[in-house]
Amino acid sequence: MHEVVSVDFVGGTTAVCDAVIRLRGEALTQELGRIIRDLLSSPVGRFVAGPGGVEPGQAGGNYGNALRHAVSAGTEQFGYYEVSGRDYCDGDYRQIEAIAKLTAHLMQMQALAQRSTHAYAQMELQLAHQSQILDQIHESVLTMDQMGYITSWNRGAEELFGYSALEAIGRNILFLYADEEEGFHDVFAEQGGRMMEVRRRKKSGEVFWASLSLSPLRDLAERPIGLIAYLTDITERKQAEERLHHLAYYDALTGLPNRTLFGRLVDQALMVAQRNEALGCVLFLDLNRFKRINDTLGRRIGDELLRQVAQRFRDTLRDEDVVARLSGDEFAVGLFDIRQHFEATTVAQKLQAVLDAPFYIGGQELRVGASIGISVYPQNGNDAETLLGLADIAMERAKKGEANPDRSVAFYSDDMNQGMQERMRIETGLRHALGNGELILYYQPKFEIGSGRIVGAEALVRWVHPQRGLVPPGEFIPLAESTGLIVQVGEWVLEQACAQAAVWQRAGLPPFRLAVNVSAREFTQSLPARVADTLARYALDPSWLELEITESTLMHDFERVTGIMDRLTALGVALSLDDFGTGYSSLSYLKRFPIHTLKIDRSFTTGIPGDQSDCAIAGTIISMARQLGLRVIAEGVETVDQLDFLRDSGCDEVQGYLYSKPLPAYDFERSLRDNWLLLS
Template sequence: MGMGIWSMHFIAMLAFRMPIIVTYNTWIVLVSIIPAISASFLALHIISRPELKRSRAILSAVLMATGIVSMHYIGMAAMQMDAIVRYNPLLWGLSALIAFIASLTALYLMYSVKKRAGQPRLWRRKAIAALIMGAAVSTMHYTGMASASFHNRHNMGHAGDTTLSNTILAYAISIGMLVILGMMFTSTYVNRRFESQSLESERKFRSVIESASDAIILADSHSIIRSWNRGAQLMFGYTEKEAIGKPLDMTIPDRFKQIHADGLYPYLMQEPHLSPGAGRRLELYGLRKDGTEFPMELSLAGWEEEGHPFFSSIIRDITERKKAEHKINQMIYLDPLTGLPNRHLLHDRLKEAMDQADESGLMIGIMFLDLDRFKYINDTLGHTMGDLLLVEVSIRLRECVDKQDTVSRQGGDEFIVLLPGTSQEDMTRKAQKILQTFSQSVLVGGQEMFVTPSIGMSLYPNDGNNRDTLIKNADTAMYRVKEQGKNNYQFYTSDMNEVVSRRMNLEIGLRKGIIKNEFTVHYQPQVDILSGTVVGVEALLRWQHPQLGLISPAEFIPLAEETGLIIPIGEWVLREACRQNKEWQDANLPPMRIAVNISTRQFQQSGFVEVVSRALKDTGLEPKYLELELTESIVQNSVHAIAIMHKLKEMGLFLSIDDFGTGYSSLSYLKLFPIDSLKIDQSFTRNLMEDAKDEALVHTIINMAHNLGLKVIAEGVETGEQLQYLLQRHCNEAQGYYFSKPVPPDNISNLLGSVSA
């Protein structure tokens, strides 16, 4: 701008013709450039501020006019000629006024359109402004020249080394301006291309920011918000107008502001280890305009601009992610049915408790609880009722312990209670409280139930110095409670391991024994009391363990029942008994019934009738020679049991109730059962002659059975007196050591000829 004003002046001066020789002082010519450039810089700097004010426009015009006038008259002073220049004050003042008014008009016209960018035909306004500015300079120049008058004088002298000829000056100015204008146009073109690309990039960048669902916030070195996208507005509730210029921490709850400030500190301090664009990620809570809080993930990045740090915050609402994580944690660490900690969480808490106990010297208690008869409730009332019962049990257990204790469900009906910082006395008190609580009925689904716990307990570090040992020993103590009658508690002792070890060996041996044919069947005769003849035999299972020797049925049969192995073992015994009886018949021994004990699990298994039918068919034994002995517990579910028993009777089998009088079935069921006989339990027969109550019970059972049309067989007959009493009371059959112990099948032929009443 300054060089344009200066060039116009001197090119116009060179076009001015005078009758005398005119040269120019080089230094004064150069000095005249200074006011033109300085005034242009100041005027354009002032008027190009973001907000155009009238005072700034006037000041800019004054500066521009001053620069034009100063340049003109300094340039006039550079003229060296044989004449004196005088100026007309009126025209001189008019030239200055013209420069001011034209400059004001051009500048205002040019810079007032900045705020209305995008208007049509903007280039015309720019062109008009340029023409007015050119006219301002030209009009001022020629008015100034008109105000000058030249008067001859003598002894002017010739120009020295510091003068320039008109020709040289004309070429220099022309070439210089062409170069300047060429550079200016090139620079303008390049800048506009760059600005156009920058604007396009900025528009794209802004479009990306505005379309992002995450909140993107830019802030300066004072943590003041400078940019706020639509995602931020939707996330926090503040509009862009409300957010711009506000402190960034207005989006952070008070309790998290220090964490947020610590995250920003490296960027504000421009720490050297942070490379440009380096970021970090924080998880904290955000604060919405309405005061609600939400979990968010904050990604920070910083950069430097004009020596000042700036940073960006990309914020993501992670509410749904946190809910998913919480749900996953619940699935991993909590029992889905009861909401209690599962074994994973228990192990974590137990490890933490053991670390604290090592420091404090306090003990840790483990309670292992198992619900008595839960399987029966689950099987008879259904799994839904069983689940509801477990939920109620978990509630009661939590009410029996302290807040720092952990009640955990391990699976099924097993629970573990972790008692940190406890003692043996404290564990005893809590175990008694649990037993007392469960002595009261539990109401589930409108149905009253009674369920009792068996509790085994161990102490750290006395009963184990690691997690698995503690839990195993508490489990061992619980099984001892089960063996001793249930519904009680027991602390672990070292001798319990021998019992558990034997039990484990027996369970393993049971599984192998089926495969290795370690089981045999012995037979005990059943004698008709009146005639003294053998009318049948009872098949009794025997197990010869390769290391432990002969194992009592009283020891391994309950274990087989518990593990479910009784089903394959019982089926094997049934088939073996049928096969053996058929073999005796084929050897021309007198035909007789063979009695086989049927366990509860066998009887309740699906397809039991088919199992019996297949055993008879495969061995060729007629059904009338097979007797099934059922316990009272089998027929407690009378509707199901009666249906199966009728199917068995239709096949032609002989049915009896074993160990009658020891179960809990109602006597009214007897008239519904399609049975043939009752077996008096040996516990009554053994004390028949010593205990009047036992004698009365035996007499009553015999009379009741005869009145119902049933036969009676007495077990456990060991003396002649017992046999004589049974004969007098018209008992039909008897078996026991008085006649024979259970013997291998090869001895039965001898017994058939020698046994007599």
């Protein structure tokens, strides 16, 4: 049988719930006492708050005219109920026990809620305090998640960057970066706890230097959830450091590196040169007549002259070259991206040439020159100080050894010096030859193998020196390439070849292709217009002209090269690819070039037929050309065996001493007429 709970008991439990929820202190004590009196119909009843009376866990006592029961939950005791004044039974005990348990659970829940509310309030207060502290410190503090998205932004960050917290929070940290190449997931960001100096950008667009410290941000389980960043503006310090660095390593007058920095830069470059097994040169320059100008016109004029000299040197040299002012009127230059030591001579001459124009300072027309000494790495030394000292010695030799010190250049090594002097004589002579009619053209016939007919010729420049006689092309063509004179030589060859072809055209000779070599330096956007202008000037039919382009020309900027070729072929000019097989042109590109002929380089022809590799290469070139619909010509053919191999392989044309050496125009024309007469 289940006991029926009385309506009064249900009402009592409801009243207890309402009292515990609404009341506190003495009011709660009085109300609980009233409820227990009414519930148990007792003249006397009360609730006593706090521990005592009945031990937790005990049932209570006095089943006669009094009852008492603890209000406790677990080890936590909130008080006890007590009633008296009548006889009590087991049913009464069960009621007071149930009310005591209910009251205890309600009070326990209320205490827990109060503690949670208090803890939450304390946490909010602590967070508010921390926020106030972060906002009061001058340092910029922000946090971000593991992907770099900003999660908090203090007042210091607002003042430093100019963005409010509303503008910054939720954006990726990258929007503050000043350097595009800098990434968020770098070693510093991943490791944290590292100090670094970085460049950042403000809302205004201003870029500044900041000291940045990154620390890991962790959750309650110590798992990393992001980063804490501390930033301080150090722009003024960095600027001060840069000023000190500039004072320590740069010449205050010219802004060029000083001797100390020059030594460091050269030593660094020498380390790279050593790894690459490359050459390096140091030039020591001493100005001529500067001391007299400085003593006569004063230091102000002298200082301005040095500034302008330094600017001319800086404008003449490449970005990778190092130029420094050592002291007074002495300068130094470091060259490291060079292939041959004699290239330093060309640079030295350019530096001397930029001083030719007068300087106009303070109403004065001033002129200075420079004597230059050169030392070479690794032949003369392995460090900057040694090379600089030896270049200084070479400069003194240059200054004393020449009638014109403004054009005097000397290497420290005697053998290099002699080679340089010879090279300079050739270069000077070549410049003179261009303007004095010392260059002439020879023509080497091209023969069709099948018919033996002359079908073309290659125009070859020769230099008739007034003292030395005929100068071999191997002596001056490489020099013309390295100095840039090849452009002027090439222009002269094109002009003379077209002029001669026009003479043969007017004489009634049947058209044949006259080949002119075009260097890579000449192969520019202006070439088609220059060719068109030359053809028009001599009224020369384009079918007479063929341009031979070296394979190395094709190695750079495919679209540009193809565009120039298309414009040339549109004129009716034929194109031949010279020295084929010696370069690295892509076959996929080759089929897209508007080429008419491939020329097998003499380096492969020489080994035919004895060298299997040369035979294989020559045979492959011929086979490939046929598949591409191109004609093939082999140069340097000197033996019948070579000719037989080329004929059997399907080569179309040959040129070489087996048939004819290069000939002057008159002799070539006579050979041409004889050949056609013989085969007609």
